Amino acid sequence: MRNEMMHRPVIDENILNFLRHQQQPLTGPLKQFEDEVHAQGVPVIPHETVNFFRVLLRILEPQAILEIGTAVGFSAIMMALSTPDTTKITTIDRYDEMIQAAQANFKRFELTQRIELLQGDAVDILPTLKPTYDFIFMDSAKSKYVTFLPRCLELLSKRGILLIDDIFQGGTVLQPLSTIKHRNHGIHKNLNKLFATVFNDPTLISSVLPLGDGLLLVTKK
Numbered sequence: 001m002r003n004e005m006m007h008r009p010v011i012d013e014n015i016l017n018f019l020r021h022q023q024q025p026l027t028g029p030l031k032q033f034e035d036e037v038h039a040q041g042v043p044v045i046p047h048e049t050v051n052f053f054r055v056l057l058r059i060l061e062p063q064a065i066l067e068i069g070t071a072v073g074f075s076a077i078m079m080a081l082s083t084p085d086t087t088k089i090t091t092i093d094r095y096d097e098m099i100q101a102a103q104a105n106f107k108r109f110e111l112t113q114r115i116e117l118l119q120g121d122a123v124d125i126l127p128t129l130k131p132t133y134d135f136i137f138m139d140s141a142k143s144k145y146v147t148f149l150p151r152c153l154e155l156l157s158k159r160g161i162l163l164i165d166d167i168f169q170g171g172t173v174l175q176p177l178s179t180i181k182h183r184n185h186g187i188h189k190n191l192n193k194l195f196a197t198v199f200n201d202p203t204l205i206s207s208v209l210p211l212g213d214g215l216l217l218v219t220k221k
């Protein structure tokens with residue numbers, strides 16, 4: 001399962017190479033893990049997004065983090081290693097192969113006490129969770145982001161940050177629907193619906209960053 005959009009830059013290629021390859025690298029076992037997941041083509045957050053997370057999490061010091069979309073656990077492990085030992089992470093995935101790999105990786109990094117993996121579809125799991133989370137990272141099926149948004153906002157603490165990944169579809173999300181392949185119509189429509197919902201909600205403050213395939217940050221006024 002590759003993220004083809006990671007290889008379709010939404011910014012100038014020279015800037016992308018600078019952000020992805022010349023910024024401070026990870027070190028130690030996390031760097032080794034990052035290299036492994038990239039070599040395997042696992043769709044994880046790119047390095048420029050990793051660096052942004054590490055700074056953001058240092059500022060926020062969230063006590064509780066929720067992630068939708070674990071894959072092999074790279075971002076969950078990176079978030080655990082970027083926050084105090086008291087920070088708990090709940091992460092959700094529905095794909096058995098990814099779940100097995102993530103569980104093995106949480107053991108390998110001795111993080112099973114801090115990271116809880118909930119197995120199943122986020123559609124079913126989100127209603128069962130209890131508020132509040134200080135940081136929520138949505139990195140799952142893009143067509144569902146707008147469906148998950150209201151529940152994520154309920155689960156988000158007063159000054160919490162909701163961060164939504166891969167919102168640009170390589171920039172095609174801004175093009176007319178008639179130019180989009182039929183199989184991507186649902187994603188295209190629902191990402192545009194997500195923008196309209198967030199940008200027109202007077203109770204929210206938001207910002208879009210062109211890191212990776214685009215990040216949308218949302219917080220409550």
Ligand SMILES: C[S@@+](CC[C@H](N)C(=O)[O-])C[C@H]1O[C@@H](n2cnc3c(N)ncnc32)[C@H](O)[C@@H]1O
Nearest residue numbers: 044045069071074075093094095121122140141
């Ligand atoms: C892009 S990967 C996550 C990458 C991971 N956050 C990282 O950067 O290391 C997306 C994951 O979301 C999972 N996923 C997609 N839709 C989901 C849903 N509705 N409920 C639960 N998991 C979902 C997929 O199985 C996949 O493993």
